[in-house]
Amino acid sequence: MANNYDVIIIGSGPGGYVTAIRSAQLGLKTAIVEREHLGGICLNWGCIPTKALLRSAEIFHYGQHAKDYGLSIEGKISADVKAVVQRSRGVSGRLNAGVGFLMKKNKVDVIWGEAKLSKPGEIVVSKSSKKPMEPQPPLPKNALGEGTYSAKHIILATGARPRALPGIEPDGKLIWTYFEAMVPPEMPKSLVVMGSGAIGIEFASFYRTMGAEVTVVELLSNVMPVEDAEISAIARKQFEKQGMKIITDAKVTKVEKAANSITAHVETKDGKVEKIAADRLISAVGVQGNIENLGLEALGIKTDRGCVVVDGYGKTSVPGIYAIGDVAGPPMLAHKAEHEGVICIEKIANFPGVHPIEKDKIPGCTYCQPQVASVGLTEAKAKENGREIRVGRFPFAANGKAIALGEDQGLIKTIFDKKTGQLIGAHMVGAEVTELIQGFVVAMNLETTEEELMHTVFPHPTLSEMMKESVLDAYGRVLNA
Structure with missing residues (x-):
């Protein structure tokens, strides 16, 4: 048949x-x-x-900071949405x-x-x-x-x-899902982003870089709550340095609509309510x-x-x-x-x-600025599971390639089983970490130990050198920090 x-x-x-x-x-x-x-x-x-949008935002950002690289761009760089x-x-x-x-x-x-x-x-x-x-x-x-x-x-x-919350359902005009956020007819001047998972934080990063005032509201205590808490804190600091407003331990309880704007009622865990006016709200509360x-x-x-x-x-x-x-x-x-x-x-x-x-060996990547990537157990989850661990860290600020790129803010963090030396988690925040994480994914799939990673030669000068330095740090042998 x-x-x-x-x-x-x-x-x-x-x-x-x-x-x-x-x-x-x-x-x-x-x-x-x-x-x-x-x-x-x-x-x-x-x-x-979304990665195409974020790439445009990245180029826009570099154009705005051309002087940091000894370059001059005549006139004001602008974005055609x-x-x-x-x-x-x-x-x-x-x-x-x-x-x-x-x-x-x-x-x-x-x-x-x-x-x-x-x-x-x-x-x-x-x-x-x-x-x-x-x-x-x-x-x-x-x-x-x-x-x-x-x-x-x-x-x-x-x-x-996209998941919708009762009473705050997307309408395609004032309350957006990622569909509408991807094709704005014009650039909003202000946004409230409800949810700070990968979708929410990527759009928050895109619109903030493009010049919008952005407020992120997260129900849990950390931005990007599935990530390692230390990595999350570093990312949040960078987001706020860029001018993004982040409210954690809070929820949007109500959205008032006007002709071409919204007012979000944001309730914090202590019961206080803040009203935030914006052009649009992006609902990013999961799928x-x-x-x-x-x-x-x-x-x-x-x-x-x-x-x-x-x-x-x-x-x-x-x-x-x-x-x-x-x-x-x-x-x-x-x-x-x-x-x-x-x-x-x-x-x-x-x-x-x-x-x-x-x-537990599936990597996660978030393409915000700075990027975030991870695989395996977080430090908190490893401890919660009763594992005795060794933790290594290496900062971007101590890496020659990161400094040369002008991207010296970030961290590579590795987690090892103390008894066996097995790599059980890796967490990163900083430039191009979404490309770096796969090295640790391969290592975990091969059940690689700290000794094998220490004996691996990483090319210089690269961002990947920080991966080895993080391993060395877990065992008190870090060389460049």
Whole structure:
């Protein structure tokens, strides 16, 4: 049957399309269902276009501080918000087209529409009710559409969407999610950002660098609360030095709307309420899995707190149905989704050497200014788990490359098991740490000890030298600080 497959994947985000490619590589007849944009949220409205925006902000920042590098720029440097947004959308468009090419190259059928599980091994695809945020690129040639399709294995990769707080629901005009924040028609003069996770703090960083007055409101006691407390404190100090206002241990309880502005009522833990007027509010209080209208309830597929319950290989409670990526629960990261998808499909194909994903070895990166990156246990979590640890630190201010770059504020922090010398955590704040963190991720996957890291030669002059110095510091052997 033409509509019969070995594997059907619902959702073409990073998890979905990578899983489809790996499935085809393994010789399985594969189809992928998408209702809006190839590449999903990450390529079109998340990871990639936000990095394009942040890159524009970074260049803008350097232009404003040209004198710090002995340079002179004639006249006043200014930002054209429409051009900045256009560049960002262009980057997304290029990658969107790239996913279409990869599907064709790997002979993966693309089915356009919304999929619903009708019974184990079968889906019904109907016309999408999702209105794209912008015009849909031309559909791939020979793309399939509405109908009934069957497969031995069906993988849910439907991703997630912004979570909304009751009474402070986004309206697309005055209260934004990351969708609206990514394509502002004009640059707001002031913003309140509700939530200081990766999404909230990246947009706070972008808009502050571009000149907006920004206030960040965080419910917990630390900005970027999932990060190591010491790293978080350093980042906060830098944010505030840039002019960002940060209020922790606080929540937005009410938002009053005017014609073209808002007033946020911010309540602190002592019960005091501060009213903050701003042009717009960005709601960045997390995301929730897209589990609705998939037919999960009728088939008895277990869910928990808005996500599908799976085992280490993506299996749900119903045989033949799997889930990966954001819809399968935290950490909700594109690279986690990709790896999870590969594990899932390789297990289906009985590929040798497959093992469950190790979530404590998944890196997290936040592309604010300064950047923040981490992997493994924080110092507090390691102690909470009863581990005896050694902690090493090395400051950017003692690194020659960082000083030469004019980026001498930051810290590299490493955490080792005191008994075995195993690296169990690494945390960074500063320039380009999102590129550096992978060195420690590889080390942790190889179960590297402090001795092996100490005997590794790091090139000079580089920022990566600080990684080794941090290890040396944990054992009282630091050389340059």
